[in-house]
Amino acid sequence: xxxxxxxxxxxxxxxxxxxxxxxxxxxxxxxxxxxxxxxxxxxxxxxxxxxxxxxxxxxxxxxxxxxxxxxxxxxxxxxxxxxxxxxxxxxxxxxxxxxxxxxxxxxxxxxxxxxxxxxxxxxxxxxxxxxxxxxxxxxxxxxxxxxxxxxxxxxxxxxxxxxxxxxxxxxxxxxxxxxxxxxxxxxxxxxxxxxxxxxxxxxxxxxxxxxxxxxxxxxxxxxxxxxxxxx
Numbered sequence: 244x245x246x247x248x249x250x251x252x253x254x255x256x257x258x259x260x261x262x263x264x265x266x267x268x269x270x271x272x273x274x275x276x277x278x279x280x281x282x283x284x285x286x287x288x289x290x291x292x293x294x295x296x297x298x299x300x301x302x303x304x305x306x307x308x309x310x311x312x313x314x315x316x317x318x319x320x321x322x323x324x325x326x327x328x329x330x331x332x333x334x335x336x337x338x339x340x341x342x343x344x345x346x347x348x349x350x351x352x353x354x355x356x357x358x359x360x361x362x363x364x365x366x367x368x369x370x371x372x373x374x375x376x377x378x379x380x381x382x383x384x385x386x387x388x389x390x391x392x393x394x395x396x397x398x399x400x401x402x403x404x405x406x407x408x409x410x411x412x413x414x415x416x417x418x419x420x421x422x423x424x425x426x427x428x429x430x431x432x433x434x435x436x437x438x439x440x441x442x443x444x445x446x447x448x449x450x451x452x453x454x455x456x457x458x459x460x461x462x463x464x465x466x467x468x469x470x471x472x473x474x
Contacts, residue, residue, distance in 0.1 A: 244259065244261075245273070245276060245277055245280065246280075247259040248277060248373070248374060249277060249280050249281055252277075252281060252374070252375070252379075253281065255327055255329070255357050255379075256359075257359045257360070257361045258358075258359065258360050258361055258365070258374055259361065260361045260362055260365065261360075261365045261370050261373075264365075264367040264369050264370055265367070265369030265370055265372065265373045266369050267368060267369050267372060269369065269373075270368075270369040270370070270371075270372035270373040271309075271372055271433045271434065273372075273373045274310065274311065274372055274373055274374075274375050275311075275434070277373070277374075277375060278311045278313070278375055281313060282311070282313050282314055282315070283313070283314055283315040284314065285314025285315065285317075286314055286440060286442065287311070287312070287314065287436065287438070287441060287442075288311070288312030288314075288317075288441065288442035288443070288444065289309055289310070289311060289312065289426060289430055289435055289437075289441065289442070289443055289444070290309070290310045290311070290312055290354065290376060290378055290381075290443075290444040290446075291307045291308070291309060291415065291416060291422060291425075291426055291443070291444065291445050291446035292307060292308045292309070292310055292371065292376035292377075292446065292447075293307050293308045293368070293371065293376075294307045294414075294415045294416050294422075294445075294446030294447060295414075295447070302366075302367065302368045302371075303368065304368045306425075306429070307416060307425070307429075307446060308368060308371060308372050308376060309372070309376075309426065309429055309430060309433060309435065310372070310375045310376035310377075310378045311375060311378065311435075312378055312381065312442065312444065313378060313379075313380075316378065316379055316380040316381055317380070317381060317382075317383065318380055318381065318382045318471070319382065320382055320384060320469045320470055320471065321470050321471065322382065322471050322472075323471070323472045323473070323474055324355070324380070324454075324471065324472070324473050324474075325473075325474070326454075326455075326456050326473055326474065327357065327454065329357055329358075329359050330355055330356070330357050330379075330453070330454035330473075331355070331356040331357070331358075331377075331451045331452070331453060331454065332353060332354075332355060332400070332451065332452040332453070332454050332459070333353065333354040333355075333356060333446075333447035333448075333451050333452075334353065334398050334400055334408060334410055334447065334448045334449060334461055335352040335353065335354050335381075335415065335444050335445060335446060335447060335448060336349065336350075336351065336352060336393065336396070336412050336415065336419045336422070336444075336445050336448070336463075336466075337349065337350040337351070337352035337383045337384075337386070337442060337443065337444055337445070338350075338389065338419050338422070338423045338442075338443040338445060339386060339389075339440055339441070339442055339443075340423075340427075340437065340439065340440065340441045340443070341439060341440075342439040344427055344437050344441075346389040346419070346420070346423045347388070347389050348386035348387065348388060348389055349386060349387060349388075349389045349390065349393055349419055349466065350383050350384045350385060350386040350387070350466065351383075351384035351398070351461065351463035351466045351467055351468070351469050352381060352382060352383045352384065352444055352469075353381060353382040353461055353469050353471065354379075354380075354381045354444055354447070355379050355380040355381060355454065356376070356377040356378070356379060356451070357377055357379045358371075358374065358376070358377025381444060382469050382471060383442065384463070384466065384467050384468070384469050385467055387466070389419075391418075391419075391420040393412055393418070393419055393465070393466065394412060394413060394417070394418030394419055394420050394421070395411055395412060395413045395418060396411065396412040396463060396464055396465070396466065397409070397410075397411055397464055398410055398411065398412065398448060398461065398462060398463045398464065399461070399462045400452060400459065400460075400461045400462075401459065401460045401461075401462070402452070402455070402457055402458070402459055403457045403458055404458075407452055408449055408450060408452055409449070410448040410449025410450070411448060411449070412448055413448075414447075414448040414449050415445050415446035415447060415448045416445060416446055419445055422443070422445035422446065423443055423445065426443050426445065454473050455473065456473050456474055457472070457473060458470075458472045459471050459472065459473070
């Protein structure tokens with residue numbers, strides 16, 4: 244199963260049928276082994292997923308889930324990505340930790356998620372964790388010193404100069420401060436490694452946007468902006 248799932252993720256293909264659902268404990272163990280087969284050397288990171296309460300209710304859980312970022316998935320602002328059917332764009336906030344595991348920097352971020360189950364019944368919390376929450380690629384903007392002043396930061400996404408999303412950083416786990424605290428506690432509980440300069444992506448803010456061919460600009464106000472294109 245691990246090899247089939249790894250190959251599907253690397254080739255952006257529908258995931259193999261799971262058959263039975265993973266429990267969360269088993270899923271996090273499986274995720275760790277899966278990511279070790281996929282990740283290339285580089286700085287580690289952790290992402291929060293299913294931060295929306297409606298999605299949590301649908302999955303029968305009472306909290307968000309965690310995944311691991313692939314070092315090779317980090318892209319620079321102003322990059323150009325090839326069109327990929329099923330790619331989802333998420334407006335996010337990135338938080339960096341210091342040597343004591345405390346937030347010391349904050350930055351705008353975009354996550355590109357790709358996740359397609361072969362059958363709808365495979366969409367369970369455990370299976371999401373086992374498949375690493377659709378982690379793929381991401382962009383992190385220029386960091387500045389961390390401040391809780393960004394816990395309710397307005398942000399927008401424009402596509403071909405037309406606004407397609409408007410949201411607020413509080414939409415993901417109540418804002419970056421609360422998100423970083425929850426992610427740290429949950430990561431330690433689930434056996435994740437947290438070291439100096441660990442990067443957190445704190446979850447999708449507002450509605451996700453399907454990645455279509457064109458030019459994009461994400462405006463994070465005082466945190467700056469991120470531009471990219473899909474062609």
